[in-house]
Amino acid sequence: MDKLKLAVYWASSCGGCDIAIVELGEHLLELAKLADIVFWPCAMDFKYSDVEAMDDRHIDVCLFNGAIRTDEDEHIAHLLRRKSKVLVAFGSCASEGCIPGLGNIKGPDHALARAAFETPTTDNPERVMFAPRYAMPEGDLTLPALTVQLRTLEQVVPIDFTIPGCPPNHEQIWNAITAVVENRLPEAGSLLGVDPRTVCDQCPRTRLGKIQVERFFRPHEILPDPERCLLEQGLVCAGPATHAGCGALCVKAMMPCRGCYGAPDGVLDQGSELLDAIVAGMAGESDAEIRRVVSTIVDPVGTFYRFSLGASLLHALKKSPLESGQRCETQRDGARGEGEHA
């Protein structure tokens, strides 16, 4: 049998997904026997032109991490979709937008203005903006332009599978790779390599009974009991609304889950699922009592949708796919920033 042709790519990402693959350790050496890695910019020499020169569907499996933040990310997503038989949204950014998806609340124009003009150390009296094309005396320099919204991979091209997590657990990655090698792939559209339950099912903590939270605490405000359910103790924990797979790493380290494995099977919107679980656990009968308990939760959007805002139903209501892929206002042709060097 021919060796598997594997590609790994990062779009707008932190590099943690690539490190998670490196964390395969000894499995990495096994992987080298099972597969030829034909493209992995983090770790190996490559050129975009190598990929462009490949026949369509030349790559057997492409693990695509990172969100679609720039027009270059989008271009590579289309290219790798064309060249790959199986395209996998790898990690939280590619599958649900991850924490940078919170940038969709205020949008890229706000972010560019903050960075280029407004932080207290910025010295930019002429209000120079980062420009997609800029004429220097010697020739033009180009930068990828930001799109109106940060998007998940699936919002740009069709995907075959998802490997969730920020980053995915290395055991889970190995499970997914062996499933591919041994041709044990599940139904298209499934998650690969994960336990089909929720983080609560993997959590070693005990819950005493029905949760009756009278007020919520922030993690720095209390010393939680090390054995008991954190939600029961008034810490917002995303465990009930988060897909299993990590092994409950954060809760075992005494910190509440923030939901990086995304929505459980059958749930479209992780944030509303978590909201549902939180509200169900509140004490109080009257509106006033409920309102008082709710008011002790700070930053609901950034907490309930910490990792999944990019893939949320809120996103679907906001912009059409066409609009969301356009350049942001600040960097449109003719906007300030495009220009000659002074």
Place this chain on the structure above:
Amino acid sequence: MKRITIDPITRLEGHGKITLFLDDQGDVENAYYQVPEFRGFESFCEGRPVEEMPRITQRICGVCPLAHHMASVKAGDAVYGVTPPPAGRRIRELAYNAFVSGDHATHFFVLSGPDFFVGPDADPAQRNILGMISKLGVRLGQRVLRHLGESHEVIAMLGGRFVHPVMALPGGVAKAVTPEMQTRLIEIGESMVEFGQFSLGLWRDMVLGSQEYHDMIMGDTYLHRTHSLGLVDANKQLNFYDGNVRIVDVEGHEVAYYPPADYAQHIAEHVEPWTYIKFPYLKHFGWQGMVDGMESGVYRSTPLARLNVTEGLSTPLAQQAYEEFYDYMGGKPVHATLATHWARLVEMLHAGEKVLAFARHEELTDPDIRTIPTETPHEGVGIVEAPRGLLTHHYITDEQGILTKVNLIVGTTNNNAAICMSVKKAAQALIGGGKEITQGLLDRVEMAFRAYDPCNACATHAAPGDMALEVLVYDHHGELVADLSRVPAEGRA
């Protein structure tokens, strides 16, 4: 005008691009190092609770998440005016030094080592960690991997996970150290000290022992006389985790010594439209453009800069290595960019000795690891030395501790101007004059910026490969006349 574009630079954290413009004689007219990526954390961190920031800002970098985690939690401590109990602080420092030790080893052995132990003129297919192991032996490879594994083990033990750990929150850390954990931490500390000494021995024998490398390190091609900046303790000695910022000028004289909260009085950031990262400079001198020398505002914040700033090192073996470094280099300060590698190894030994000292501390297992904040939150600055340079997080919050303003100056950004200058100077010295542009020459250009470990490099943790360049040479009509790209990736694993 000919153009050489190095795009994408691979094996780095995030994306990078170098463009060289050649004049009609084929000499390098100008060079631009661009970062073509923007993620906007300063904007979307607004509205978030300050205690969540150590977990949020890690996602800036999955390679050095612990640096952001620590700078962020220290800013959180300052926002709440809270001091962690001694055991909480020790756990943070132990983890942080273990991280620095592992990260420095990754850069040296996986990324830069091949330049020195395999050589810039070797077949690029051999100029990677695998080529290096085949030259220096499998046992070396195993020893390096064991060291990296031990660094990861410490972070996962104390923070739940290696990538994006959840160790710290304002007032301390979440999880105490048990006696069983302490036993293992001592073993790892001993191993890290031993590995630090081993690595310096390798540098002495293999690099300093070679006339060619000696000449490259001491020569002009990789020299920039800049100011130096670093974090130091009350004795003005290097501390990766805490202290005041000290700046010494090109001649080594102190020009500033300030607490983190005063950072904006000393550092400002120039903006250029052709790259998404800014150009920090010293306000004391002002922005004079990308030039070195006493009048320039350009500074460096690297392992070399940190040694230039510190009054010796607080651990005995590293102090000895520090003295040997300056004896060999001809006194303080040192401006030879390639000596940054040596400085990094001195720091690696220092970090290992610190890990061991914290691990052995009899009160490490004290269960009192957190102080609950009671003050009204307002504003705070947290600074640590990330492996690549000073990392600053500055938060302003409302009375509930919800962020209203965020400013971040990350490690590599400090060195942006110096990296641009180093690439340009090496390219000008090495390319042109009618010489054929060979792979060996290009690798020597790469060595100019690889010395900084631009948070690029670190992503190669234990992975094979030399940093590849796509080098396209265009004539003045924009026609492609040569493609000097590296070996195709097909078939290599």
